Amino acid sequence: MRLEGKKALVTGAGSIGMGRATALAFAREGADVAIHYHSRPEVAEELRREIEDAGTGRRACCLGADLSTAAACRDLVDEARERLGGLDILVTAAATIVRKPILDFTDEEWDRLMDLNLRGTFACITQAARHMKNDGTKGRIIVYGSVVQQAAKPLQVGYGVSKAGAAHLARGLAVEVAAHGITVNIIAPGPILTDFNRDTLADPKIAAERAKDIPMGRIGRVEDVVEAALYFASPAAAYTTGVTIFCDGGFVLP
Numbered sequence: 032m033r034l035e036g037k038k039a040l041v042t043g044a045g046s047i048g049m050g051r052a053t054a055l056a057f058a059r060e061g062a063d064v065a066i067h068y069h070s071r072p073e074v075a076e077e078l079r080r081e082i083e084d085a086g087t088g089r090r091a092c093c094l095g096a097d098l099s100t101a102a103a104c105r106d107l108v109d110e111a112r113e114r115l116g117g118l119d120i121l122v123t124a125a126a127t128i129v130r131k132p133i134l135d136f137t138d139e140e141w142d143r144l145m146d147l148n149l150r151g152t153f154a155c156i157t158q159a160a161r162h163m164k165n166d167g168t169k170g171r172i173i174v175y176g177s178v179v180q181q182a183a184k185p186l187q188v189g190y191g192v193s194k195a196g197a198a199h200l201a202r203g204l205a206v207e208v209a210a211h212g213i214t215v216n217i218i219a220p221g222p223i224l225t226d227f228n229r230d231t232l233a234d235p236k237i238a239a240e241r242a243k244d245i246p247m248g249r250i251g252r253v254e255d256v257v258e259a260a261l262y263f264a265s266p267a268a269a270y271t272t273g274v275t276i277f278c279d280g281g282f283v284l285p
């Protein structure tokens with residue numbers, strides 16, 4: 032039980048993806064979890080039941096919010112802390128993507144990416160850090176970035192900018208809160224089959240084509256990623272901050 036008695040908020044956990052898998056893994060390791068969802072309360076509720084019915088005594092609650100405004104993000108973090116009775120861990124997995132050439136981007140599409148992926152991350156992680164500092168909690172903040180925070184890929188430039196910004200923000204915050212024992216780290220997945228890209232990657236032909244860019248030769252699974260989140264949240268990572276773990280089968284290497 033690496034997270035016995037810890038209290039964690041995971042954003043973007045109300046879908047079949049890495050947020051959900053992270054929340055479940057945290058609960059299995061002994062944490063109580065606030066499950067943030069956006070548009071599908073029934074998926075979050077099913078996860079809540081799965082955690083509470085496991086018979087381990089772990090508690091979970093579901094909190095719905097559109098995180099495209101800073102105020103909604105801060106309210107979510109405040110509410111999670113209140114419902115859980117404290118906040119030891121924040122994971123930000125909520126994000127959106129617009130796949131198209133940057134020359135064709137509309138202002139609205141640019142704003143949609145930056146509002147959620149960059150400002151949303153900013154508002155969530157700074158509010159969590161504020162609470163952790165004031166509460167004297169040696170907290171853990173974990174940001175889901177992406178391989179495209181580093182690799183410039185066609186059709187993903189706008190998304191990549193939002194993820195690069197969030198990753199830089201996380202590293203900067205890591206420096207500012209290090210003296211309080213709070214860590215801020217980043218997980219950068221490569222292509223992973225989730226609700227985020229099920230429309231394309233569920234097609235074996237498209238998956239095989241994408242896998243050609245991955246030295247390990249296959250699309251990732253959520254199980255390939257959650258262990259990194261568990262590590263960053265665990266006591267073993269108390270002296271590790273501002274770090275990015277790429278869970279990508281070698282995607283960023285060539």
Ligand SMILES: NC(=O)c1ccc[n+]([C@@H]2O[C@H](COP(=O)([O-])OP(=O)(O)OC[C@H]3O[C@@H](n4cnc5c(N)ncnc54)[C@H](OP(=O)(O)O)[C@@H]3O)[C@@H](O)[C@H]2O)c1
Nearest residue numbers: 043046048049069070097098124125126177222223225227
């Ligand atoms: N899958 C990949 O290949 C991949 C690769 C690199 C990085 N990532 C990153 O990994 C993280 C998790 O993604 P995932 O692949 O696991 O997919 P996912 O489960 O679909 O996660 C994205 C979450 O963001 C939520 N969301 C979307 N718009 C929102 C809004 N306006 N306000 C609040 N929440 C909103 C979604 O909720 P709804 O579905 O209800 O809208 C969903 O729960 C994301 O940060 C993503 O950028 C994914």
